[in-house]
Amino acid sequence: MIHLQHVTKEFAPKRGLFDVSFTVEPGMVFGFIGPNGAGKSTAIRQLMGLIQADSGHATIGGYDCWNQSQDVKRIVGYLPGEINLPGDFTGEQVLHLMQQLHQSKPERQSELLEQFPFETKTKIRKMSKGMKQKLALVGCFMKDAPVYLLDEPTSGLDPLMQERFLSLVDKERQRGKAILMSSHHFPEMEKSCDRAALIKEGRIIIEADIHELVRSSRKQYTIEFGLEAQAEQFALQIGSQRFQNHVSFFTSNERTLNQIIRLLTEYDVRAIQTSADDLEHVFLHYYSEEEPS
Incomplete structure (x- = not known):
């Protein structure tokens, strides 16, 4: 039409x-x-x-x-x-x-x-x-x-x-x-x-498709560790940032996520949170990818 x-x-x-x-x-x-x-x-x-x-x-x-x-x-x-x-x-x-x-x-x-x-x-x-x-x-x-x-x-x-x-x-x-x-x-x-x-x-x-866009977006994961020293060690391992005993990272790659989960078996993990998928995350993800480095 x-x-x-x-x-x-x-x-x-x-x-x-x-x-x-x-x-x-x-x-x-x-x-x-x-x-x-x-x-x-x-x-x-x-x-x-x-x-x-x-x-x-x-x-x-x-x-x-x-x-x-x-x-x-x-x-x-x-x-x-x-x-x-x-x-x-x-x-x-x-x-x-x-x-x-x-x-x-x-x-x-x-x-x-x-x-x-x-x-x-x-x-x-x-x-x-x-x-x-x-x-x-x-x-x-x-x-x-x-x-x-x-x-x-x-x-x-x-x-x-x-x-x-x-x-x-x-x-x-x-x-x-x-x-x-x-x-x-x-x-x-x-x-x-x-x-x-x-x-x-x-x-x-x-x-x-709007739902495909959301599903393909890069998601944020936040991991809470029992000890701050473990959080610091893990952050260095995956090249991410730490705040006290929390480490956050972004990924849309299932293989990367599975590798990180395997690493976590060696640590005292208290909680794992993921950001809710929404269109704003998709928008920011694609726009940030388009920005010149």
Whole structure:
């Protein structure tokens, strides 16, 4: 449904997109993960036909994102990373305008407002960031489009609204929607995405099934020894650091881990702890590998 093929859009060295390719199928939530300035919003703007690529090709639903941008916009629900709406409009006026533009059902708008409530008669310029974000979410999803492009969708939302948003995304996925979601908020991506791509300086450094990414991450192990002298000896043995009677190390290699476990049979070990696998560890692991030595 969403296809980027070798898309490049260079603004400056290491700024833009460079040979980016990925596909989002119907019924899939695809996570685009990276820090600010990594190229996430540039990719989404390219898909919306807001900027033209230097090279490569992007389509949504078979429509060329640049040459057939009107057809693309017709089938896409878009949530931009920065919400810019007329300050003197009320939320109610904005939603009424969106309803007319998208010819959406009033019932869907009402359902979404129950999930993401705010005072619709408040003018945009008087709204908090959270209120504006809820207004934008309602406006985006009331379109009931087959494709959603969501740029930092939970920015400004409180934890309850974030959980409701994730439930909405899961419901839309089950309805067969293709959803591309960019974020640097790891827990929400881990909970909601099927696949993910990590992007740095405009280049995808890895793309995989979200659970495969987590399983392949480098994990931290902390070992508590009965004696501080043993901890010091073991730390020297494996080339790691010691804090009192604790030694910590990182590895994703099963062979290395088994060798360390065999070494531990010679010591008085009180406890072994491992860090919980999560997407943030994956992100930091791959980013640290990419840093120059």
